[in-house]
Amino acid sequence: MKTPPNGTPQGEAMNVDHHPVPETGNRFIDGTHAALVRRIGQIRERCDGGAPREQIAPVLDALTADLHAHFACEELIIRALGHDGWEEHAEQHELLNTQVGRLVAYVRECDVSRDFLSTVAGTLDTVLCRHETRYDGSYAALLKAAAPGAGRDLIAWGAEHETGIPTIDQQHRGLVGMLNDLHRAAAAGLAPADALRRVDGLRDHVHAHFGMEEGVVRAMAPGRFLQHRAHHAVMAQQFEGIRAEIADGTLDVGVAVRDFLRFWLMDHILGCDRPLLCGAH
Numbered sequence: 001m002k003t004p005p006n007g008t009p010q011g012e013a014m015n016v017d018h019h020p021v022p023e024t025g026n027r028f029i030d031g032t033h034a035a036l037v038r039r040i041g042q043i044r045e046r047c048d049g050g051a052p053r054e055q056i057a058p059v060l061d062a063l064t065a066d067l068h069a070h071f072a073c074e075e076l077i078i079r080a081l082g083h084d085g086w087e088e089h090a091e092q093h094e095l096l097n098t099q100v101g102r103l104v105a106y107v108r109e110c111d112v113s114r115d116f117l118s119t120v121a122g123t124l125d126t127v128l129c130r131h132e133t134r135y136d137g138s139y140a141a142l143l144k145a146a147a148p149g150a151g152r153d154l155i156a157w158g159a160e161h162e163t164g165i166p167t168i169d170q171q172h173r174g175l176v177g178m179l180n181d182l183h184r185a186a187a188a189g190l191a192p193a194d195a196l197r198r199v200d201g202l203r204d205h206v207h208a209h210f211g212m213e214e215g216v217v218r219a220m221a222p223g224r225f226l227q228h229r230a231h232h233a234v235m236a237q238q239f240e241g242i243r244a245e246i247a248d249g250t251l252d253v254g255v256a257v258r259d260f261l262r263f264w265l266m267d268h269i270l271g272c273d274r275p276l277l278c279g280a281h
Contacts, residue, residue, distance in 0.1 A: 024136050024137075024139070024140050024143055025140055025143045025144055025147070026077065026143050026259045027255045027258075027259050028073070028077075028251075028255055028256065028259035028260040029070075029073075029074055029077065029136075029259070031251070031255065032066075032069075032070045032073065032074075033070075033132060035066065035070075036063070036066055036067065036070065036128060037128075039059070039062060039063045039066055040063065040121050040124050040125055040128070041121075042059050043056065043059050043060060043063065043120060043121045043124065044121035044122075046059060047117045047118055047120055047121055048118065048121075050114070053107060053108075053112065053117070056107065056117065056120075057104070057107060057108050060103075060104040060107060060108075060120075061104065063100070063104075063124070064097075064100055064101060064104055067096070067097060067100060068097065069241065071090075071093035071096075071097065072234075072238070073238065073260060074089075074093075074136075075089065075090050075093065076238075076263060076264060076267050077259075077260065077263040078139045078142070079267055079271060080263040080264075080266045080267040080270070080271065081139060081142045081143065081146060081263070082142070083138070083139045083142055085138055085139075086139075089135055089138070089139075092131060092135055096127065096128075096131050099127060100124065100127070103120065103123065103124070107120065148183075148258065151184075153180040153183070154179060154180055154183045154257065154258060154262040155176045155179065155180060155262055155265070155266060157173050157176050157177075160270070161173075161176075161269050161270065161274075162274075163273055163274055163277040163278055164277070164278055165216060165277055167212065167216070168212075168213055168216060168273065168277065171205075171208075171209045171212065171213075172209075172269050172273070174205065175202070175205060175206065175209060175265060176265065178201070178202050178205060179202065179257060179261060179262060179265060181198075182198050182199070182202065182253070182257050183254070183257045183258060183262075185198065186252075186253045186254035186257055186258075187254060190253060192249065195246060195253040196243075196246060196247055196253075198253075199242075199243055199246055199253065199256075200243070203239060203240075203243060206235075206236070206239060207236065210232040210235075210236065213228075213232075213273070214228060214229050214232065216277075217229075217276070217277075220277070221276060221277075224276055228272070228276065231268075231272055235264065235268060238264060239261075239264070242256050242260060242261065
C-alpha cells in the first residue's frame with residue numbers, strides 16, 4: 001500500500017465520500033487510510049466512466065490486498081501499544097475483509113448490471129467509513145500517550161525488554177539503538193539516498209538477528225521453531241514493504257520509523273520473544 005510521503009496532515013479529517021473519518025494521530029495509519037480512499041476513488045472513476053468489468057476487477061483486487069496489508073499493520077501497532085481491544089479490532093478487520101471479498105467475488109463471477117457497478121464504490125466508502133469511525137478512535141488516546149517527545153528516543157531500553165538470553169538481548173538492544181539513531185537522523189533531515197542506506201543497514205541487521213534467534217529457538221523450544229520462523233517471515237515481508245515505499249518516495253522515512261517500525265520491533269520483542277524465551281531457560 002502506498003502512503004503519502006508525509007502522511008495525512010494531523011488535525012484534519014479525511015473524507016470518504018463526504019463521510020467524516022477522524023484521524024488517529026498516527027501518520028502511518030492515517031496515510032494508509034488516505035491511500036484506501038484514493039483506491040476507492042479509482043474504482044469510482046472506472047465504474048462511472050463505463051469501464052468494463054475486466055478493467056474494474058483488478059482495482060478491486062488491489063483494494064483487497066491493500067486492506068489486508070493495512071489491517072495487519074494496524075493490528076501490530078495497537079497490539080504493541082497494549083490496546084486491550086486489539087483482538088476485537090482484529091475480528092472486525094476479518095469481518096470487513098470477508099464483506100469486501102464477497103463483493104469483489106460477486107463483481108467477478110456474476111453478470112452484474114451497469115447500475116449495480118455504479119453502487120460499488122459507494123458501498124465500499126460506507127463500509128470503510130463505518131469501521132474507521134466506530135473502532136479506530138478506541139486507540140487514539142494510547143497513540144497520543146506513546147508519542148515521543150522532541151529529542152527523545154523512540155524506544156527507551158529497560159529490563160522489561162530483556163529475555164534473559166545475553167546474545168538475543170544484545171542484538172535486540174542493538175536494533176533498538178539503530179532505530180533510535182535513524183529516528184534522530186530523520187528528524188534532523190536526511191537525503192533520500194542516505195535514508196535508504198540506513199534503512200538497508202537496519203534490514204541487514206534484522207535478517208542476521210532472525211537467523212541467530214531461530215537457531216536459539218530451535219535449540220531451546222523446538223516445538224515453537226516453525227511458528228517463530230513464520231513470525232519472522234511475516235516481519236521480513238512487512239519490512240520489505242516499508243523499504244519499497246521509502247525507496248520510491250511514497251513514504252517518509254521519519255513517518256515509517258516513528259509511526260510503524262518502532263511498534264513493529266516492540267511487538268517482536270515484547271509480544272513474541274519475551275513470552276517464548278523467558279520461560280524456556
